[in-house]
Amino acid sequence: MLQTTALLTDHYELTMVRAALGSGTAFRRSVFELFARRLPEGRRYGVVAGTGRVLDALENFRFDEETIAFLREHDVVNDDLATWLADYRFSGDIWGYPDGELYFPGSPIMVVEGSFAEACILETLLLSIYNYDSAVASAASRMTAMAGHRPCIEMGSRRTNEWAAVAAARAAYIAGFASSSNLEAGRLYGVPTAGTAAHSFTLLHDTEEDAFRSQLAALGNDTTLLVDTYDVTAAVTLGVELTQGRLGAVRLDSGDLLTLAGDVRRLLDSLGAVNTKIIVTSDLDEYQIAALRAAPVNGYGVGTSLVTGSGAPTCGFVYKLVSRAESDQAEAPLLPVAKKSTNKTSIGGRKFALRRVSPSGIAEAEVIGIGAAPRGDSNDRPLLQHLVSGGEIIGREPLSAARERHASARAQLPSEAFKMSKGYPAILTTVLDAEGEQTFNPYAPQG
Amino acid sequence: MLQTTALLTDHYELTMVRAALGSGTAFRRSVFELFARRLPEGRRYGVVAGTGRVLDALENFRFDEETIAFLREHDVVNDDLATWLADYRFSGDIWGYPDGELYFPGSPIMVVEGSFAEACILETLLLSIYNYDSAVASAASRMTAMAGHRPCIEMGSRRTNEWAAVAAARAAYIAGFASSSNLEAGRLYGVPTAGTAAHSFTLLHDTEEDAFRSQLAALGNDTTLLVDTYDVTAAVTLGVELTQGRLGAVRLDSGDLLTLAGDVRRLLDSLGAVNTKIIVTSDLDEYQIAALRAAPVNGYGVGTSLVTGSGAPTCGFVYKLVSRAESDQAEAPLLPVAKKSTNKTSIGGRKFALRRVSPSGIAEAEVIGIGAAPRGDSNDRPLLQHLVSGGEIIGREPLSAARERHASARAQLPSEAFKMSKGYPAILTTVLDAEGEQTFNPYAPQG
Structure with a gap:
């Protein structure tokens, strides 16, 4: 390249x-x-x-x-x-x-x-x-942790430097994102890519129905229709009609997503489109993803906050x-x-590093030190x-x-690691000297 | 490329x-x-x-x-x-x-x-x-505004994506930075590049004197010596001695820069090195640059906050x-x-855009609208x-x-544009309709 x-x-x-x-x-x-x-x-x-x-x-x-x-x-x-x-x-x-x-x-x-x-x-x-x-990756990991089994889609390329965007897609995928909008990340790194349409596509056509028919003809009933260009209820109803209830998904990109997702889910179900998924995408971050746990949402598209490290x-x-x-x-x-x-x-000197893990499989400390690593527990x-x-x-x-x-x-x-509130590192860093004794911990939390 | x-x-x-x-x-x-x-x-x-x-x-x-x-x-x-x-x-x-x-x-x-x-x-x-x-560029402009005639040096490459770094150097130069550490920005865009040594260079040598002698031999007396690896007073004194008072500059990369710069200036002057400059570089942003206006500082090196858009x-x-x-x-x-x-x-429709400028040369409004631009004042x-x-x-x-x-x-x-406190856009955006009448201003400040 x-x-x-x-x-x-x-x-x-x-x-x-x-x-x-x-x-x-x-x-x-x-x-x-x-x-x-x-x-x-x-x-x-x-x-x-x-x-x-x-x-x-x-x-x-x-x-x-x-x-x-x-x-x-x-x-x-x-x-x-x-x-x-x-x-x-x-x-x-x-x-x-x-x-x-x-x-x-x-x-x-x-x-x-x-x-x-x-x-x-x-x-x-x-x-x-x-x-x-x-x-x-650090921001992405918090997002996928809050999303649980619901997939997260990386779509932040438009909000960061054009080559940073490719690296961001790779980093997000490592940290559990399901796919990315970025095609170069697909080519260079094999990250799965995804995407369907933006508002401009609907606005290009004379009616929303023309736009939806065009998209369905090209991408199939399993596609995701963007339903908030004009009126969400009308668009969802139209999408279900045009696919005889077999529409893959609808995407919501504005509004109060918690309320709106519930309304749309009820509408879809009432129309018989019980398998149609709801994807949400407007200015999400890990806090908003956590807040939407209670909503009937099937996937999250995340852009700005991801590629800028969420603060x-x-x-x-x-x-x-x-x-x-x-x-x-x-x-x-x-x-x-x-x-x-x-x-x-x-700290001067070449280091070793190991993660100390309890017999029950919980990380307990980041152990670093000078010289050879101690012969510790087999879980280390x-x-x-x-x-x-x-x-x-x-x-x-x-x-x-x-x-x-x-x-x-x-x-x-x-489990404290997954609190979204501000806190201290989930495990402490312990520094050992050449004899394997704990010498000091310059990285202890303050207070 | x-x-x-x-x-x-x-x-x-x-x-x-x-x-x-x-x-x-x-x-x-x-x-x-x-x-x-x-x-x-x-x-x-x-x-x-x-x-x-x-x-x-x-x-x-x-x-x-x-x-x-x-x-x-x-x-x-x-x-x-x-x-x-x-x-x-x-x-x-x-x-x-x-x-x-x-x-x-x-x-x-x-x-x-x-x-x-x-x-x-x-x-x-x-x-x-x-x-x-x-x-x-937007962050850089605030920094160079606060720095006034003192040069700002872009040195944020290490804190952002490797290709974003090249773009950042270009953007900072446009917004008034004097130079950059980034060599690819020098090659691709002709941005002037600069740099001398990091702490590792001093630590590589057996003594600070060995390091300084080595740097002065290679880069000349006009170079900038990094003086805070061990003891600032000793390092400044050494740098002046080794150059018979003709040292180009010293760089301070830690500590309370306001106090330290004053101390170092007095020391340099007392040693006769009245032309030796003081460059400061530790975690600077536009607020810190403003705070250092009162200090005897000759230049600012800015890294992290610049390449991350200062928030x-x-x-x-x-x-x-x-x-x-x-x-x-x-x-x-x-x-x-x-x-x-x-x-x-x-706002639908293709726009024109002009900056309305008063007869005394002060920007008054960003005028945008549909159709042809109005024939306004010649300052527009x-x-x-x-x-x-x-x-x-x-x-x-x-x-x-x-x-x-x-x-x-x-x-x-x-002049309000240069307050570092949070505020509203310095000029309002005015939207004109096809007849040149102000229709609405969707971008008015809230409150």
């Missing part, structure tokens, strides 16, 4: 490498970690999405001649850096939380080990992908150097590093998967696996 | 055309309009960005063989539609608000005239571009059929159309530019023109 992802990169990544090449530190072995210091305000869990996209983007992260010419011309790079970039190919190792896994404050979503130079310049691309995709359009993931070689020697041991500035805690689930080994991508999986992982990981959460 | 933009499209756009092809209505001449019913809550004006990107995307909106094969395989299109799509090339006319222009509730940002089929299927792509780009990540633009041919006859006259559902007002500015004529793109312009347009259009706003 895209020629290169190499310039989806902040200017400073390259100036850092330029300076490090000059001073001889560029190839110190380094470990970077991608994590969030906290969840968006009041959220009880987060959902990882983006891992598969990161692997695709990594494969296309190459500095071709045109790219290097641009960088030279604008003095972003010098000769040494240009030569190094021309051969760039990530040769290190990456571990990460797979798509669909849950995350909590401090979870090391991705761990990148390689030379400083090769790991540093991936920062922007990795953060862009995870910060957006996981924001959408949290970015996850606040950061990418920090947590460890680097003690010296420029090839075999120098790794040294944990962390900056000291106010309110921006990070290791969270980091080896995705890239010596530069070779080994972590690809079908999207269905991510979707199943999300469903099973979410099912392990304690 | 991209092979085709044709599948950045909602499934229902194609099923509508499929049905309309079947019923013979697909080629009725139609007018669609892209507009916002309201500004984001409390905002006083909006800024259009996306026009230039829409023209680029339109040029790449082609259904190649692979694309059509996908659509056939998934039964999105039938034979007739596949044949029509293979030859698709927009052949109609488009008028629009150019990049950098301001908008208000009801402003017809874009007017698309062509057959129903050819205009309908552009809906998703146009809305995706305008909804995101204008959200960023309004989408503009709520919609794309509505406002007029279509009365019948399937080739020369049938246009008929205004509008749907009737609750709370989703639209027509807002719609002819962008595409008979399918030919005629509306391209350099990005600098958009940037200048934004600056001069914003300078015409009444």
